[in-house]
Amino acid sequence: MNMTLRNRCLKGFGALLLAFAGLAAAEPKHAITLYDEPAKYPPNFTHFSWVNPDAPKGGGLRLAGLNGFDSLNPFIPKGNSADQLGLIYDSLTFHSPDEPFTEYGLLAEQIEKAPDNSFVRFYLNPKARFHDGKPVTAEDVVFTFNILTEKGDPMYRHYYADVSKVVAEDSQRVRFDFKHPGNRELPLILGQLQILPKHWWETRDFGKTSLEPPLGSGPYRIAKVDAGRSIRYERVKDWWAKDLPVVRGYYNFDVITVDYYRDMSVALEAFKAGQFDFNLEYSAKDWATGYDSPALRAGKIIKESITNHNPTGMQGFAFNIRRPVFQDRRVREAIALLFDFEWANKQLFYSSYKRTGSYFENSEMAAHQLPDAAELKILEPLRGQVPDEVFTQVFTPPVSDGSGIIREQKRRAYQLLTEAGFKIENDKMVGPDGKPLTFEFLIAQANLERVILPFKRNLAELGIDLQIRRVDVSQYINRLRSRDFDMVPATWGQSNSPGNEQMEFWHSRSADSAGSRNFIGLRDPAIDKLVEGLIRSDSRQSLIEHARALDRVLLWGHYVVPNYYVDTWRVAYWNHFQRPGSTPLYDYGLFTWWVKPGMETASQSGQNQPEPDSQ
Incomplete structure (x- = not known):
């Protein structure tokens, strides 16, 4: 055997040994x-x-859903x-x-x-x-x-x-x-x-919607379906996994029923009337004033704010940059300047919210400081492909005094629009193509209108026409999937370890995918590289650095009008429930709760419930 062949064989054998070592x-x-x-x-x-391993089983939990199901x-x-x-x-x-x-x-x-x-x-x-x-x-x-x-x-x-x-x-x-x-x-x-x-x-068409209860293996099975109005689950008492340590103390309710209501205001009234048991509140106004009732004053309804350690992600008004009117970053920034969070927080939200300033808000991954050396190493190869501000400024949303008068923001917005080729004609903001700057805000929930209307007024003062279009849920979902919208309210939730889902949020390959959450329509090679780098992170520190780099580029792209967040879960429930003395860091643990012994009433077992509000 010549030396060259011998060396190749040895190298191949060594590689094989390494492969076996990896498998071993x-x-x-x-x-x-x-x-x-x-x-x-x-x-x-x-x-x-965080569980009570000896929590009693029994009783029922009644929840509320919105807008039906099919x-x-x-x-x-x-x-x-x-x-x-x-x-x-x-x-x-x-x-x-x-x-x-x-x-x-x-x-x-x-x-x-x-x-x-x-x-x-x-x-x-x-x-x-x-x-x-x-x-x-x-x-x-x-x-x-x-x-x-x-x-x-x-x-x-x-x-x-x-x-x-x-x-x-x-x-x-x-x-x-x-x-x-x-x-x-x-x-x-x-x-x-x-x-x-x-x-x-194997005997059914997986691609079609159906109201036939599917077969599963989990802690509950579907017991009753009233199409669009309610669904009832019953605990599988001989569930194969009931003694495993990961589920001990979980799934204590014999029955879980979800009744559906037209909107959140109707559902809140039903909750106060005792038609369901637990409510996770999203409205600051309702949390501040909406629960006042004889039941609350008598201590029958309990309100609690449970600390939420999860990243809150980004909630905002998303631009569809597939639309020509939104393809200029200056136009998007100008429009975002006209959302007056401080006024809305004081007048509409009882000062209960914080302004969202990151796609990874409420976490160490938020880019709330200038990039350090490690982050600059990630960003430097992208210089010239991403906004210059990424390297020199910390993104902060505009701040007003809460009076409702936002002259400085309007001046800056007008300046940006002028730079983009817009001008005022007959009290309308007109673009370089001679067309008025107008767009439609698509929503499905009526309660969002009170937040959008002040935004609409601010836009109108600069000659920008915003039309609010409210549609039913099925039409809303279809228009989202077909990308038939100008602007929509959007939320991108984040975990403590973001990864593959970022492809669905921001990567070019998801831009044309009807089911993805790339609502914005991003097709940016620089963002693609940052997403791919985040997914390949090989340590927690590397993950943080890549998330911050991605955060900066998204923020300075002005792809959304950032909204607001709260760092607690606002929960209200009737007092026949008990819960463990502690909650896990990243959940409020509803399915570790139980019904107090002796309080398994007919309504709690899911019988004789009041009819839900019809659709």
Whole structure:
């Protein structure tokens, strides 16, 4: 053997040894974390610290939904699916709401991922059963993945785009191989797959909406459906997973019912009348004054603000930059200057909100300071492709004195529009093309109009015509999916470990995807690079740096009119409930609550309830 051939063989053998060493280093675990840090709970833990492991079972929980539903399939981009359908399904893993990103085994009693994150293998619990008694197998996992990526909402294709293949190695083992190593988040995201029964769906059209109750394996099954008006879930008392440590202390209600109302104001009146039990309040006005009632004064209704440690993300009025009128950054900035948050907060919101100034608000990932050296290293290759302010200024939304007089903002807005070629003609702001600056704000909820109307008045004073168009929910959803809008209210929620979902939010490849949340219509190579870099982050610090860099570029693009946020959950509930003494950092833990013993009344068990408000 000549030396060249010998050296090649040795190198090949060495590479093979390294590959085997990598495989040998992978071992099944009870939990996986984003950066391979130890999970908070060891393999032999008995329950999470925020639950009452001995919480009594029984009684019922009645919730409110809005605007009805016409589908029991939440996985497809059609129809308006019913609330709480996740209760009927089990996922491969259970997401810990007390850790930034840790997944513990549920359907999968063990998880094994490659040291280089090139694959993940799930070992299914042999006890796992669907509600018809048939076992959950690896074939069901493969079927679920394939049907979601082929016929499900387009977001699944974005989420799982880096999966090259999924293989059922035997009845209890399933392996996902990735196109590229290094995607730390993908094994955890795959663990969140809610597994569907292959034998049930094989005889049905997955791509169509349906009101037939689907088969699941979760803690509840659908017991009754009143199309568009209510849905009733009943606890599966012989649920296969009821003794697992990850769910001990959870799912204590025998019955969970969701009744639907026309809008939030009608629902609030129904809550005060005792027609449902728990309300998560989004309206500052209602939180301040709307709950006043004999029941509240008598202590029958309890109001609490529970600290929310989650990033609040971005809530704002989103520009559709597919529209020619919004393609000039100066026009978008000018329009955003005319939203007077301070006045709205004082006059409409009882000074209860904070102004959103980041796409990762309420977290360490928010770019609330100048970029440091590590962040500049990420941004420097993009100089000239991103706004110059990214490197030199901290983005802050305009601030008024709250009087309603915003002369400085109007002057600056007029200056920007003039620079963009606009001028005033006959009291109308007219563009370089001779057309008036006018656009439509699309909404589905009436209560948002009181926030938009002052914004509309400020725009009108500069000759800009904003038309508010309120449509029903089904039309609203269809117009969102077809991108048939100028401006819409939008929210991009963020987790403590952002990752693949950023592709669906901001990446070019999601711009034309009807089901994505790229409402803005972003097609920016610089933003694409930042998103891809964030997903490939190999440490928590790197994730923070990439998130801040992305945040700056999005903010200085003026793609939204930033709104406001609150860093608590505002919850109101009737006093026949008890909850554990502590809550996890990132959830208010509703499904760890229980009905006080002795208070399982007929209404609490879901019987003889008042009729919900008709649609």
